[in-house]
Amino acid sequence: MNDEKYTTGSANIGTIHSDLGKNVMAHLKEIAPDLARYITEFFYGEICTRPGLDMKSREIATLASLITLGTAPLQFRAHIYAALNCGCTREEIMEVVLQMSVYAGVPAAMNAMFIVGEVFQDLDNQGEGDP
Amino acid sequence: MNDEKYTTGSANIGTIHSDLGKNVMAHLKEIAPDLARYITEFFYGEICTRPGLDMKSREIATLASLITLGTAPLQFRAHIYAALNCGCTREEIMEVVLQMSVYAGVPAAMNAMFIVGEVFQDLDNQGEGDP
Amino acid sequence: MNDEKYTTGSANIGTIHSDLGKNVMAHLKEIAPDLARYITEFFYGEICTRPGLDMKSREIATLASLITLGTAPLQFRAHIYAALNCGCTREEIMEVVLQMSVYAGVPAAMNAMFIVGEVFQDLDNQGEGDP
Amino acid sequence: MNDEKYTTGSANIGTIHSDLGKNVMAHLKEIAPDLARYITEFFYGEICTRPGLDMKSREIATLASLITLGTAPLQFRAHIYAALNCGCTREEIMEVVLQMSVYAGVPAAMNAMFIVGEVFQDLDNQGEGDP
Amino acid sequence: MNDEKYTTGSANIGTIHSDLGKNVMAHLKEIAPDLARYITEFFYGEICTRPGLDMKSREIATLASLITLGTAPLQFRAHIYAALNCGCTREEIMEVVLQMSVYAGVPAAMNAMFIVGEVFQDLDNQGEGDP
């Protein structure tokens, strides 16, 4: 275990994610503490703090990957909030989804757009523009 | 057929792509002119000129999707050049690949990295920094 | 925007799809009107009206693709109705699913068959043979 | 129809699977009796009784495949019970999931781990160690 | 082993496939005779002779699935010949590929189209219309 990276990673999860992402990680930690620790240390404590790519671009890449996979709707939902937290506008997120219709196919883009619609509706209901 | 979008799309292919991407599209046009036309009109003439997301971010999303698919090494290779043409640095491209190891798995990232290595080597052999 | 193709596409959606497919498209239009318009113009207004392949065969190809993807149960459900509307028999739809067990794997075929079973049950409950 | 393999396969389903897996097969049999019969004869009556690989290793391979697919959560859930029935420990199952984070990506492993957590919780609630 | 189904399956392979498909199966038989036998008995001896769906439609479904998978270019190539042998026209095959651009994404359709182009060129070079 690498305490320093874990601390950095935990702080980054706090900065990048909204409640949904934090709750997913907390829930994972209860079930599989080692997997949660690896993700915290390796991804949030090391990869996403590397200087070569800004966090906003990292979230765009993550959204594109999750839309293409099509098997991780919960993570996609959490990363919509994360993308907003990292400086993406709602319009940029919708453009990423729209562009994925070409690479991952129309069904993948439609499924992603329905989730985007729900997240934006939730934000509107909370009387907030963006988190 | 929409001549205006086709003209716009053809021009965008000329701007975004290097020789490889142009040759792939030219080859597709010989075999399946209608599919080539749809891609030119719809993707290059319409989607990628939409104002909500800059071309560099679109290429980052495209790279992430192609790495995640893992089934389109030729298109991934062409879009490495395209990403460089649209303002991505070599380091940014490698960071996108590295990040994909988390979302799409390590084999997907390794395969992509080998292609990135070949493209960068080719560019070095041509005595160019970036296209 | 191409008004003629949009009109053709909207009419084709009305002909091909039952309520579920129409509602999915209507819902998409509320959230992402541009994606809905692209699908209407490009797929329903252009691709699926091309003379080289009949609509029934197009639906068979669509079902096979959606079963293979395994990530679009809502669209698969809508295209079961569409396939029936385009002349597929229930037996033909079940044979497509069964055949996919070989190409896409048994879990993909099982998941598809459960959805087919629900749609056929719904149709029976409505006192209809086929839509 | 091959009665002998069907009888062997049905017996193997009874031995390998817990209630969930048995119910899934029974439900499939109602909707698509031929697909259920093929799976019973071909997979449970022939493949999984081949001498070259023990049942525990077969279940490890099956879990790894289902985690990688990411599109068959119901079958994955059923095969967690099956793996326990075939001699896997809970720890071994969690290690397979953890290892898949490297090959299939972190989202695939997280989704699988949440299902593993639910199954183990259900077993604990039933006052049983392992089925 | 089921001799009757094996005989039927072998005959069907002879009828459906051209040299490429026959050679792939013969090569598989050398390496893994049991897998070759299962495919012969189960798929070619049983599934594809079921009365509910004609062979031409089965080949359309197979092409759509293989394009969507994107990981089986050899099998896709063999099934282009098989589709022609089962009554598909060249135009119908190209339409299936074109339609897959919507469901499986543009890269999947492009890759498939390049293979289709090669097969049609080979047939032209042999001075044949269709096999």
Add this chain to the structure above:
Amino acid sequence: MNDEKYTTGSANIGTIHSDLGKNVMAHLKEIAPDLARYITEFFYGEICTRPGLDMKSREIATLASLITLGTAPLQFRAHIYAALNCGCTREEIMEVVLQMSVYAGVPAAMNAMFIVGEVFQDLDNQGEGDP
């Protein structure tokens, strides 16, 4: 950087892999030293040394995942050697592939079997039983 895990990981790569796997890692290290280091530290230095699952079972899970992905033939080839090195017999490896025909589909199993056949032929040509 974690020197201890890197040392452990490098040693494990030496033990688990044959020349092919070692060469792949060495090649990756030239192109993308950080990705090579992460894989060495995180996978070979940490995950695969965890006590909950023996190395032979880990290789079975890895083979099953790589066959299911279908996009990593190089890694699959390397892990056939690794599986042999970790105690799998040739027969066990072929059974894993055969079983994957059910979960990942027949094309995935066929493609994997062709690679298995090549590896076993290479080993025979070297006058060795198993590495």
